[in-house]
Amino acid sequence: MKYVVDAREMKHYEETVMDILGMPASVLMERAALAVAEEIRGYAAARKLRAEDKSLLVVAGSGNNGADGLAVARILSQEGWQVTVYSAGSRAHCTREWERQYKIMGFYPVRVVSNWPVEEYTVLVDALFGIGLSRQIQGEYGAVIREINRREGYKLSIDVPSGIHASTGRVMGEAVRADLTVTFGWAKKGLLFYPGAEYAGRLAVKEIGINQTCFEAAGNKPGMFYYEEPATALLPPRRPDGHKGSFGKVLLAAGFEQMPGAAVLAARAAYHAGAGMVKVVCPEENRCILQTAVPEVLWAGPEDWRQVCDWADVAAIGPGLGRNAVGKGILTGLLAESRLPLVLDADALNLIAGDMSLQILAAGQGEAGRSMILTPHEGELSRLSGKTMEQVREDREHVSRALARDLHCILVCKGARTLVCREQGEICVNLSGDNGMGTAGSGDVLTGVIAALLAQGAEAFEAASVGVYLHGLAGERAARRYGSHGLTAGRLAEAVGEYAALQVLE
The missing domain is CATH 3.40.1190.20 (Ribokinase)
Structure with missing residues (x-):
């Protein structure tokens, strides 16, 4: 049995882990980035990519989802990937974690651009919006999402595809069509309900330190679950001396x-x-x-x-x-x-x-x-x-x-x-x-x-x-x-x- 959360529940558990259990936000972010990097390495190995073919574009918003993307860019730049970050958000509205990750990334061989690069990339990482999205996407951000979808390359979304409501699966105007979504802690409802499930592509749920340990401290458990074990393990037991x-x-x-x-x-x-x-x-x-x-x-x-x-x-x-x-x-x-x-x-x-x-x-x-x-x-x-x-x-x-x-x-x-x-x-x-x-x-x-x-x-x-x-x-x-x-x-x-x-x- 695996739990499923909506955006409100996930934020509550994140706050519990940081504020009550004492896990620093930077540790959670690093573990999230390492989990994403692991999936990208797996894709490269499966495709048998040569060193010269390992090109990565991270489309980063100005929030903590974007900060996750910056950490991914830093990690893979150390492994021989040619990494470009397209900063789609406003620096005036960046979160503290974004600023921290951007400063660290500056010491590594990552190219940063403020306009769409003309080159094509083997892998595109969608780090535009996370689970907090509640408004319809339009204007500049809508154009960014359309460009991501238009581009060739393997598309990976961090936590949720940008434009998908994390709690309902609704498309908020425009949404990234991902090949893979790497989400953290538990699956989000919006990644399981349609049409969000279709936009998410393959779903990988990664453990980063937000787990069932926090339920007691939080005072509750998630309100939804799914099965993934063999069904025979769940069937009623049958007595060896039973009859019709x-x-x-x-x-x-x-x-x-x-x-x-x-x-x-x-x-x-x-x-x-x-x-x-x-x-x-x-x-x-x-x-x-x-x-x-x-x-x-x-x-x-x-x-x-x-x-x-x-x-x-x-x-x-x-x-x-x-x-x-x-x-x-x-x-x-x-x-x-x-x-x-x-x-x-x-x-x-x-x-x-x-x-x-x-x-x-x-x-x-x-x-x-x-x-x-x-x-x-x-x-x-x-x-x-x-x-x-x-x-x-x-x-x-x-x-x-x-x-x-x-x-x-x-x-x-x-x-x-x-x-x-x-x-x-x-x-x-x-x-x-x-x-x-x-x-x-x-x-x-x-x-x-x-x-x-x-x-x-x-x-x-x-x-x-x-x-x-x-x-x-x-x-x-x-x-x-x-x-x-x-x-x-x-x-x-x-x-x-x-x-x-x-x-x-x-």
């Missing part, structure tokens, strides 16, 4: 009307994620299709859902449910009459969004302590929250958190950076996945995975967070095999089990 009943029984209300495939995908995924037994509640006309595609699955008719509740450990409803009276009746009954942990997706969410009585019922169940996981995409989140699509896209984090509080549930906001929120506490942002997962049925697979983890005893927030992560890793594996264009939900469901098996074998 001890690994969880899932009730899946899905695959109504003309959508049996949704039930097939969710059931198959639940089995591949470790569920011991899955019983699908759907109409008789879809039974043959379902049990031919997934012979392990059990079946019950819509009229028998109450008996299935008595049998199950967990319920999931929504994939291919439709918005008919029968499906709505089962949803209402699951909310009103059952206390099973519940996963709600697709049409279950649309039915709740369109019926205030269901919203009140769901909120009451959540407030009473029932585990409920809602898995909306942005369109469903818009309908559930009453926000416009633009408002959701502008602030997915806070819209998701607000709805989690209103319904007293775990909220999984699906997207390129899926967020898992609860009423309070940490938010999980998922970094696994592939764009090929943007295909029909992918959400049905996720429903099955999360339900399976719940059935095996995982706590609701953990089941949702780990489920999203495993789902993404399976997508990456399927994309490697079939390509992003050839990735289907069926292949994704199969890859859930293949990923887990591969990790165990390794």
Whole structure:
């Protein structure tokens, strides 16, 4: 697990390390510069650059980000690089650290220019703006960023690409398109959220002395995290003497009307994620299709859902449910009459969004302590929250958190950076996945995975967070095999089990 911070949190931890722990700013800056220099050396080694090809342009602003750039220029000038610094900021507004680094750099073979040099450079270092940027970029600075983007050469941004909001990932007018961003301490939200993630290129998070040691002194921890360890290390443990009943029984209300495939995908995924037994509640006309595609699955008719509740450990409803009276009746009954942990997706969410009585019922169940996981995409989140699509896209984090509080549930906001929120506490942002997962049925697979983890005893927030992560890793594996264009939900469901098996074998 790795933490993620916004600009405010990062400034707080920097101040804690300097003011309370006593680490001088100059030490942090030197370590940051050494980390950047290390990445540049690595690039040069990988490209097998000759000595005469090692040319470096540092575009430095007048703040501490620019000071980092000056330190990088000094370090690499001692290693045979031909280094030029383009000072883009006003000397009248330079920080104290900038002045200190500029004075030190003056003793080393670094060329300083106040206008764009005509030469091309192998590596361009963007040290214009750091995490403190809050205003739109225009005028002279906008022209500087456009020139950086126009130039040939490998582009490295220090901490964040200049022009990207460190907390939201928004483009503040103009932004540098980096090949690599070297950031310090922890990943910044704006480097993980789109469009900032696209501008950041490859992300390297470097330790410079601002780490978890400062949490106690600061009095808090960051409010967001992501997983990067093997998902199998996060899955519920399996007893060596276990059997199909001890690994969880899932009730899946899905695959109504003309959508049996949704039930097939969710059931198959639940089995591949470790569920011991899955019983699908759907109409008789879809039974043959379902049990031919997934012979392990059990079946019950819509009229028998109450008996299935008595049998199950967990319920999931929504994939291919439709918005008919029968499906709505089962949803209402699951909310009103059952206390099973519940996963709600697709049409279950649309039915709740369109019926205030269901919203009140769901909120009451959540407030009473029932585990409920809602898995909306942005369109469903818009309908559930009453926000416009633009408002959701502008602030997915806070819209998701607000709805989690209103319904007293775990909220999984699906997207390129899926967020898992609860009423309070940490938010999980998922970094696994592939764009090929943007295909029909992918959400049905996720429903099955999360339900399976719940059935095996995982706590609701953990089941949702780990489920999203495993789902993404399976997508990456399927994309490697079939390509992003050839990735289907069926292949994704199969890859859930293949990923887990591969990790165990390794």
